[in-house]
Every structure is written in C-alpha cells, then in structure tokens.
Amino acid sequence: MGIFDDLRFFGGFKLTLKQVLEPRVTREYPKEKQPKPPRAHGRHVLNRYEDGMEKCIGCELCAAVCPADCIYVRGADNDPDAPTSPGERFGFVYEINYLRCIHCDLCVEACPTEAITESKLFEFSFTSRADAIYTKAELVVDDEGRPRHLPWEDWREGEDQHTSGWMRATAPNGAAQYEGEVQWSGELGYGVRPPEAGQSGRRDDEATGNISVRTVSRNKIPVRLGGKVR
Numbered sequence: 001m002g003i004f005d006d007l008r009f010f011g012g013f014k015l016t017l018k019q020v021l022e023p024r025v026t027r028e029y030p031k032e033k034q035p036k037p038p039r040a041h042g043r044h045v046l047n048r049y050e051d052g053m054e055k056c057i058g059c060e061l062c063a064a065v066c067p068a069d070c071i072y073v074r075g076a077d078n079d080p081d082a083p084t085s086p087g088e089r090f091g092f093v094y095e096i097n098y099l100r101c102i103h104c105d106l107c108v109e110a111c112p113t114e115a116i117t118e119s120k121l122f123e124f125s126f127t128s129r130a131d132a133i134y135t136k137a138e139l140v141v142d143d144e145g146r147p148r149h150l151p152w153e154d155w156r157e158g159e160d161q162h163t164s165g166w167m168r169a170t171a172p173n174g175a176a177q178y179e180g181e182v183q184w185s186g187e188l189g190y191g192v193r194p195p196e197a198g199q200s201g202r203r204d205d206e207a208t209g210n211i212s213v214r215t216v217s218r219n220k221i222p223v224r225l226g227g228k229v230r
C-alpha cells in the first residue's frame with residue numbers, strides 16, 4: 001500500500017468533521033419542546049358548540065370504525081327540558097383506552113358532528129391501567145373550550161389551540177373549488193376555526209399554527225426537499 005492508500009483512512013472522518021461546523025439542532029427537552037407539525041395526532045378531546053352544548057350525539061360511529069377497538073360509547077336520549085346535545089341523543093358514556101389507541105384519527109374522520117378531534121399532546125404517561133382509560137369527564141372540554149389538564153399530562157402554551165388541523169385541510173371529494181372554504185361549526189372558546197392550508201394560495205399560517213417548511217429551512221434546521229438536504 002502506498003502513502004495515498006494510507007490517507008484514504010482519513011476520508012472516513014470527512015462527514016464527521018463536516019457536521020462539527022453545522023449549527024446544532026438539539027433542543028433541551030423537556031425544558032424546550034420541538035414545534036409540532038400542524039396536523040399532529042395526540043390525545044383526544046370531545047368538543048362543544050359555542051353555546052356550550054356537546055357535539056357528540058352518541059352515534060357510536062367512532063367506536064365502530066376504530067381498528068384498535070379502544071373506544072367505548074353508549075348513547076342516551078336527551079332530556080327535552082335540559083338537553084345535553086342539539087340532537088335526540090347524546091353520548092352518555094364515552095371512554096378511550098390509551099393502552100390500545102394507535103392515534104390513527106379514523107374516529108375523527110368518521111364523526112359526523114366534529115365532536116371528537118385530537119390535540120397535539122402526546123407527552124402523557126400513566127402509573128396505573130385505570131389512568132389510561134379516559135372517561136367522558138376527562139375528554140369533554142371545559143367551560144372555556146380547552147382540554148382538561150390531567151396531572152400526568154405535560155401541556156405547554158398553545159398546544160391546546162390547534163386540534164386535528166388535517167381534518168380541515170382538504171376539500172370534500174377532492175373538489176378544488178371548495179378548498180379553504182369553511183364547512184364546519186364553531187367551537188366553544190374558539191369560534192369557527194380557520195381552514196388549514198392546502199395547495200391553493202389561500203392560507204393563514206398564523207391563524208392555523210402551520211409551520212412552513214421554508215421557514216424551518218431558513219432557521220438552518222436541516223430539511224429534506226426534493227431529495228436534498230437544504
């Protein structure tokens with residue numbers, strides 16, 4: 001072996017030495033959290049209308065579509081004098097077993113009244129199996145429309161604001177003329193949420209909490225675009 005063959009040994013350190021000069025992207029978690037994608041799937045919430053009435057009508061479609069069989073729902077007739085929901089029935093029993101849930105969001109897609117959505121919170125753990133089964137009392141939003149904060153959940157500011165953004169991102173049946181058009185009811189504490197950005201030019205990233213890929217790239221966090229890291 002010649003001297004040039006010996007120098008090839010140092011070529012293996014090329015990538016390592018190159019990364020030393022790159023800006024660091026490590027965050028001091030859990031003190032500082034990485035911004036989550038606008039359509040992240042986290043822990044569920046049961047929403048209420050702006051007048052305070054529950055959106056869930058106890059139809060059990062979410063339980064029927066769940067591939068993990070983690071949702072248990074039982075409906076009951078509304079009291080005519082003091083109805084819980086605008087329909088004839090409401091969700092009397094609602095439970096989600098998070099030891100089974102795979103956060104596929106099929107329940108959100110199946111819900112006809114937009115009652116169940118998912119927040120961005122996924123940092124929650126349990127010390128007992130009973131804590132992992134969320135009941136209706138823990139899932140229904142409070143009087144301000146925000147998810148209930150349980151002792152083992154690590155909520156941070158803003159994580160309760162944008163729930164299941166992806167369900168408001170696409171046009172029905174792929175009809176482009178409906179993209180960006182509001183077709184859902186208002187929510188307690190938030191009103192009518194703005195539509196998520198699709199492929200059209202109508203977008204309001206500040207209102208929806210969307211994080212543009214180009215913005216992230218400008219902050220010098222390596223992002224893969226078109227097969228290249230930029």
